[in-house]
Amino acid sequence: MLTIMSRLPLHTLPVFRTAARLQNLRATAVEMHLTHSAVSQQIGVLEQQLGFVLFERRGRRIVLNEAGQALLCSVESALAQLDVGVLAAAATATGVAQRLRLTVMPSFLQRWLLPRMQRWRQRHPDIALELHSSQQVMDLQRDGFHAALRQGRGGWSGLSDERLFDSPLVVVASPATARRLQGGGAAALVHEPLLGDADLWDLWFSEAGLTVRTNPVASFNDAGLMLQAAEQGLGIALGREFMVADALRDGLLVQLSEQRLAPDADYSSYFLVYPPSLCDWAPLQALRSWLHDEVCALQASAAAAAEETPARKPRRKKAP
Template sequence: MRATALEMHLTHSAVSQQIGVLEEQLGFALFERRGRRIVLNEAGHALLGSVESALAQLDAGVLMAAATAVGSSQRLRLTVMPSFLQRWLLPRMQRWRERHPDIALELHSSQQLMDLQRDGFHAALRQGSGGWPGLSDERLLDSPLVVVASPGTARRLQGGSIAALAHEPLLGDADLWDRWFSEGGLKLRSNPVASFNDAGLMLQAAEQGLGIALGREFMVADALRDGLLVQLSEQRLAPDAAYASYFLVYPPALRDWKPLRALREWLHEEVCMLQKSMPAATPVLTPVEPPKPASTT
């Protein structure tokens, strides 16, 4: 009741009265009162199942009408994770403006999972495994994690083994580092000097020589090209399945809306360009030598 009242900008009692009016009009109860709580009864569940799709169609129609009502001055509202915005999208925005000077992008940076319709967004760039209820999603890219450091740190470590990283200041998540070391043949527990809730900040710290980071390959590609970071090893680490991919997410009703269609096509083109231009790694560190088999003589 409280959540409904907040969403509809009504008082709690006004919502209760409207439910009472609806039940009176129908001639039967939709809810069961259990102390201070109410829950749908069987009739309420049946009615909800029947009208839910119709209400969703109405919402989609309103969303589409609002999106197309701006006429010639088209504006697309996009919510995106800060790290994706900082490390990948912003450096490519000039090409978007050259391609679509008539479509303005209103960018909202947030770590939170926004409700597109409630919060007034046309689309979102999200990280996950897909399948958000009520939304269409298109996978943009999958990207492994690679080890990067500043050029000064790379010069100091040149020619050493990846085992040397165990004694270096590490940035990021300890579990990811433990997995990376394990896949490289080292069984140890890492103790990073700093962790971050935003990958962009972590990579910025690595660029400033504050430590060594495990970063998404696509997020470090520009910094590798520009000489701000150096990839220390060819070894890559697959991210957790729940965060494996990056998606463009949008309401199905907006699929063919011109500004969104333009954004979809442009993003896929940019991802394709990135994959073709990804710089090849020139390893700074050597892999750990596997143990030699015991002699049988």
């Protein structure tokens, strides 16, 4: 085994990892910017050096066998550790701030993360965050990200995840809309312009004791845009409680009802996600600690506000 390890062709391991994920040599060649024959040759060299095959050929697909699956676990961990080492070495050699690449959903970035970035910089001026906004679930290792903020159930394959918070849906509108509807209850919303998903609105009305088939005036692929539309008085929105917390505090939105709609299980929670090999990397540890502190501060603020104003009502304009 020692002889095998000392002569293991390390340059073939990234190709092996990519081929294991894509299960296709041609697709691997495209992603790695190699020729098809070069990919096939590198995998052949690796198998020859090890003395056993790693893939089963099934037509145009290649699938890891048990030996390949065992090797992949170690290869992914080892390559991730090398990435961490390179990051640390580069920071030491250049003396520049360390950089953490984070991919995050646009609505989360706009409504929650950006308003708190000044506190991050004050706490960690030596760690630069490189933020990538996308609706797509990115492959962290393939696309070069250290961590992600994701919405879902958790349990992403090959990644560690830490739950940040759960967030029910609440009904919000602009202050002008709220003043006009004050005291009307759920029935007053039936004929109002609604924003967002019709099924969620139907469920919200059902839990309020009303049978309604809603037809929202606009739907959005991004919750941040929907909340902007609500702030501008274009309609009433069902928004995640944590995403509207700042707007409620600043008076940009008003919560119209204490009734909350529990989100479905697939989208109920928000997580910090990262490769297990980066768990002890100092910049990631700093991000984890800061995020949890920010969540605790938000929850404490919301609890205090609820005690002061049990029923959120729009402020009345003072008489001139």
